[in-house]
Amino acid sequence: MEHASLTQLEQRLMEHVKTLYPDVNALNFIKECLDTFGIQPDAPPPQPHRNPWSQEDVVLITYGDTLRRDNEPPLHSLHDFLRTRLRQCISIVHILPFFPYSSDDGFSVMDYTTVVPTLGDWEDIAAFTREFKVMGDLVINHCSSRSLWFENYKTGQTPGADYFVEAAPDTDLTQVVRPRTSPLLREVATASGVRHVWCTFSHDQIDLNFRNPQVLLEFLRILRLYLDKGVRWFRLDAVAFLWKTPGTSCINLPETHEMIRLLRLLIEHRAHDAVIITETNIPNHENLTYFGNANEAHLIYNFSLPPLLINSLVTGSCEYLKKWLMSMPPAQQGTTYLNFIASHDGVGLRPTEGLLSDWELDALVSTMQKFGGKASARTGPDGQPKFYEINISLWNALSGTVQHGPDNLGFARFLCAHAIMLALEGVPAFYIHSLIGTENDDERVEHTGQLRSINRHIWRGEDLDAVLQGEGHPPKVFAAMQKLIAIRRRQKAFHPNATQYTLHTGDALFSFWRQSQDRMQSIFAIHNVSDQPQTINLAELNLISTDQWFDLISEQIFEDRVGQIILRPYQYIWLTNVRL
Incomplete structure (x- = not known):
């Protein structure tokens, strides 16, 4: 297959695969990814910059x-x-992880x-x-030490034999960013002798080796299953730690x-x-x-x-x-x-x-x-x-x-x-x-x-x-x-993408302005974050004089656009020009 004959999807995949896995046959691996995930090479792309959410989403x-x-x-x-x-x-x-697990209330997946x-x-x-x-967790950085993959790793069988990150105990890992105080490496007896595996979070959570393209394919199978079951929102757990390169921080790597x-x-x-x-x-x-x-x-x-x-x-x-x-x-x-x-x-x-x-x-x-x-x-x-x-x-x-x-x-x-x-x-x-x-x-x-x-x-x-x-x-x-x-x-x-500006109303009043994408509705959201009454001068907000202003919380109408409002401790108002 010549590169010129690749579909747009295949061409974009080619860029990622060559960066991540320069030593694999990229064309073959792309085909394997698409087959594993159940996508045709000419699958239509999604509409770019579409907002699949609204103000109704909570x-x-x-x-x-x-x-x-x-x-x-x-x-x-x-x-x-x-x-x-x-x-x-x-x-x-x-729904937080609902899979069989060994620790961390679900985040050590077996x-x-x-x-x-x-x-x-x-x-x-x-x-x-x-x-x-439904949002589901893709616990992608690590899996349980009691998983089949890790059991196979210890005996040298597949799948799992080369699914985990190893490091020699004398490796300089001082730059690695840690979220915990436990030792980074865990000693493990395997069929090939003693090995030391990488454990970012705990010794029951063994980090997966994404330098191995087979690990990526495993997760494509998992993602396909979740999609088939109706899950559409995917939370990539602890993803910042995914790739390891000794001598670096091993977080947020390219x-x-x-x-x-x-x-x-x-x-x-x-x-x-x-x-x-x-x-x-x-x-x-x-x-x-x-x-x-x-x-x-x-x-x-x-x-x-x-x-x-x-x-x-x-x-x-x-x-x-x-x-x-x-x-x-x-x-x-x-x-x-x-x-x-x-x-x-x-x-x-x-x-x-x-x-x-x-x-x-x-x-x-x-x-x-x-x-x-x-x-x-x-x-x-x-x-x-x-x-x-x-x-x-x-x-x-x-x-x-x-x-x-x-x-x-x-x-x-x-x-x-x-x-x-x-x-x-x-x-x-x-x-x-x-x-x-x-x-x-x-x-x-x-x-x-x-x-x-x-x-x-x-x-x-x-x-x-x-x-x-x-x-x-x-x-x-x-x-x-x-x-x-x-x-x-x-x-x-x-709306999650409606305009937002921070207002300067003093340190005791946390205030910002939101405007709808069609510019028809404005809301001044003003919140007293203190345990003392606070005064807001409406003149500071420059309310449009031709609009009627209404507090969504108290349902009070404000005829005086230059008056004062006294907010009780922790009281808030959402002042709007459109009643919905």
Whole structure:
């Protein structure tokens, strides 16, 4: 086959394959990739710069077994809860890894092709896809030490014999960026003698060797299966660490970006509505590179948002949050941000590098510890431990302030945080526990020995039903969240790609302006992030005098366009010229 006779898809694949695998027969390997993934060489390309999302899209992040009822598979229980209570709020469901695993609550995968029987089966996943868009995890950097692949590696059999990254113990790996404090290499007895394998995260999570093209083919088979099962949104877990080259940082390497471009190319040609999200818990300027030139991730996690927003609300100053927002480039059409402020993991602190000083970071960690949180560390370049993550439920994290400790404003503070998230450019994602204000689960931490368990509570169905009908804060949070989401979903100015400008209204008021893509609707989103009343002068906003202005939250009409508004502690207004 002459290169001139290649289809456009084959020509684009050729560029990626030659970069990643210069020693393979590129033409043969391209054919193998297409055959493995089930794509014809002349498959039509997706429409470029298309936004397969709108202001109506809201993500729910949850484990498959967060909700358990007697004599029912957890996926059934979860589906029933979403269908009956959240169908009008949620459009995308991120079901965290539902595969057989050996540790890390699913992120140490033993078998990528089956559903954990105690959760349900593939038909249960298919049931979700008939009512929601489903996001699935592609745990691509590593797999379980108890997987068939690793068992085969130890005995020298295939598949698996050459699927893992090895390094001699005397290799200089001092430049490697670490997310953990555990030793990078694990000694393993194999049929060929003692070997040392690479373990970025834990000794149960063995890093896969993507220098071997057969590993890529394995993941193409896995992705094809997920697409066949109806999964369309793909979260590439820990993808920043994918490619290893000793003597480098082994994070964000050019080959990693090349691999993401290759995967996106194939996935989009197989399913035009497919979406790739990169999970890269790294400093903000590095995270932004995963958009590529609108040819890598469709969405990137806004990892700097959680720590900066929490910091703003507990200090009463949005100085650093505002500076960050002003530095964020508008996402190109066909790309956007995934905004979240809580997840199954803790609050990552690497994304604050260059944004918060060491003193400010220490104050934040100390405050979270006073609110019942824990702090985990990683090994820094100097070999010393550095704060990596705060483990705490969002409800507890926002239970008070740095200056005064816990107070009675937690509910207002909690809603303000989510109002900000919902109003920002991007697609909002709610951790299921944030929808009900679940508190720290210290008992689960004691049981598992894992700090992240503090925010991974498992609800018994009858207990959750009782709590949502009780007198505490969960029913109030649940109702308020649904109301906020419903308002957001009607506003064209809250489209993930609508225009956004940061406003200068002082450090206690976090404010920005959104405008719909047809320029018909404007929203001034103004949030008091302090525990003191704050005044906003409407004259500063330059409201168009011919428009009628209306607060979407209070439903108050503002006839006086140059008057003042006094915002209570943590009160917010979404001032718009179009009532939807």
